[in-house]
Amino acid sequence: MTTNQKPTYTGDIAEQQIDPTKEYSSENQELIFSAEQHAIWADLFSGINQTYLLEHLCQEFKNGLALLDLDPHHIPTVSHLNNRITQRTGWRIERTVVRYTHADDWYKKFAQRIFLITDYLRSRDQMEFTPEPDMFHDIFGHLPYLTMEFYARIEDKFAPAYMKATQDEREVIKRLAWYSTEFGLVIEDNQFKIFGAGIISGRAELANTVMEFYRLSRDNVINYTANVFEQLTDLFQAHKSDVHRIIDGVNDLHQRGQMSSQDEGWNVVHSLYQSLGITRDGYFAGEVILAPFDIETIARIPKTVYAFNPMFFVCESFQQMDALLDSYLKPIALRN
């Protein structure tokens, strides 16, 4: 390897094992943040807390944000979060030194209704996007929902199934969590609304997603005065084999380390369409493909591409999300 050759970075985040000697205890959950860290928090908060963006987030997020009562200018204490959350849903927040927990450790905590938040906050040069989930993602993206029973119920589904799943099933379970609680969309008032914490806490992903809502109408792909979910289902069914070819192609690029950033991701995917002979118009003309939450398709995405998401999945309602997740997770959780 020559010195100026960059190491291959596949967009994966290195998983860390928890070193028990460095982990926070119940006595030292509260950290002291610098003025600059509070300022970064305030800028991230106000960057998303804008009417023109909030109108595209699901109502549950906005209800939960009000219940969580975050200070726009200061990083909250763990005790503030637990005061707002535990009495409502029984979930508890714990601080962790681990930036990206090994899924097995994460789900062990989940099974005890403990939601881990990292002690890491992104730096100024990652305001639009951070591949590693930071404390703004954990707190602003996820915790509003943990004030509400419906979300606690959804989060409660994953750990019992994960504990009993085979290795292959565990990969699917991670994908299902990724494309629901992290990057899921839901229909409300016959409109696409953003649900997932990963989209909500990253302005770049958020802006791309909102742009796709407008593009679908602008290009006459979806008519927002007719049933939106039905139209999306019809489009997906008509293009399913091409969607699967794109997913397989993206996976292949990912394995070869060509999806190392959002910019790189968009660029190589453009040429992937070309090589597959798929014209970028209509359903496929946007920066991200929207599809109904389809477990078979989600399971086909064998690796989570952290720097770049080629598609997002939409549920018709939270009841449907509940039922679809149950259809996969419950039989596994009920095994002896």
Ligand SMILES: [Fe+2]
């Ligand atoms: Fe997350």
